[in-house]
Amino acid sequence: MTNPALVTLLGQNSGRLDLLPYAALLDLSFERVDGELQLIMPFAETLIGSPGRLHGGAISGLLELAGLLTVIAAQPEGEPLPRVRPVTVTVDFMREGAPIETRAAASITKLGRRVVNVHASAWQADRSRPITAAHINFVLDWPDR
Amino acid sequence: MSNFAEQVSQFMGPFVGRVPHNKQLGLRFVAAGDRWVELQLPFSPRFLVDPDHGVWASGPIITLMDTCVGMASMLARGAFEPHATLDLRTDYVRSPKPEATVTARGECYRMTRQIAFVRGLAHDGDPADPIAHVAGTFMFAASKLAGGWQ
Numbered sequence: 001m002t003n004p005a006l007v008t009l010l011g012q013n014s015g016r017l018d019l020l021p022y023a024a025l026l027d028l029s030f031e032r033v034d035g036e037l038q039l040i041m042p043f044a045e046t047l048i049g050s051p052g053r054l055h056g057g058a059i060s061g062l063l064e065l066a067g068l069l070t071v072i073a074a075q076p077e078g079e080p081l082p083r084v085r086p087v088t089v090t091v092d093f094m095r096e097g098a099p100i101e102t103r104a105a106a107s108i109t110k111l112g113r114r115v116v117n118v119h120a121s122a123w124q125a126d127r128s129r130p131i132t133a134a135h136i137n138f139v140l141d142w143p144d145r
Numbered sequence: 146m147s148n149f150a151e152q153v154s155q156f157m158g159p160f161v162g163r164v165p166h167n168k169q170l171g172l173r174f175v176a177a178g179d180r181w182v183e184l185q186l187p188f189s190p191r192f193l194v195d196p197d198h199g200v201w202a203s204g205p206i207i208t209l210m211d212t213c214v215g216m217a218s219m220l221a222r223g224a225f226e227p228h229a230t231l232d233l234r235t236d237y238v239r240s241p242k243p244e245a246t247v248t249a250r251g252e253c254y255r256m257t258r259q260i261a262f263v264r265g266l267a268h269d270g271d272p273a274d275p276i277a278h279v280a281g282t283f284m285f286a287a288s289k290l291a292g293g294w295q
Binding site: 057062091 | 169
């Protein structure tokens, strides 16, 4: 991820994430809520997996992007961005995804220079009832100086 | 192949690609056996998260693998029973080749009264050189296997 426009965008309070093609596919936007980066996935018929339920893969995709963008926002300012790639992604499905808006946010368990451990969770109307959570280990590849 | 597996291949096979989110991604059915399924996801630039480096997002791969192993668990169950993913772990062992079609092979290696244990891999042409491995579990709401719903 070398796109400086992404860092500028994440510095805003809200916006759309169309810079990332897969985020555009899911129609994602973001919002800062009390400093926390939250991703918003509006409901669309195209997200349905089984009748009346969101596809677990789409929710997993939302979780990964919440983790990825949280990692990018945590990088030191003014330095070139590393390439950030997930190596392991473990998703727990707790509740079915209803056909309504879904939000996701991530927290960094350990921010290393090469490895970042992240926990992400997704919820719908009630944040205290998460529908899906993920544990993701990202590896950072730094550009040569 | 069992009658159920044949039935699934004929009717559920084409159905897989008509599930709205699978259709949005362009996922398609390839083949199935008694406890395994093969699906494919042709490349689309919409799957990338980092177009500068050609890095794929996880979402399309997880959607592909979840669908694949979910269908394998249904085949192993031998019945159309409601089931839901309990958990799914994906290990990305290497990046896919640029613009590759990704093929998923998933199997259910153990079925209990309530839980299907599944595993699978994704490759971009050679199953011996995968891009990702998955392991997961599916939960069935109730069981007909042990004699009635319990």
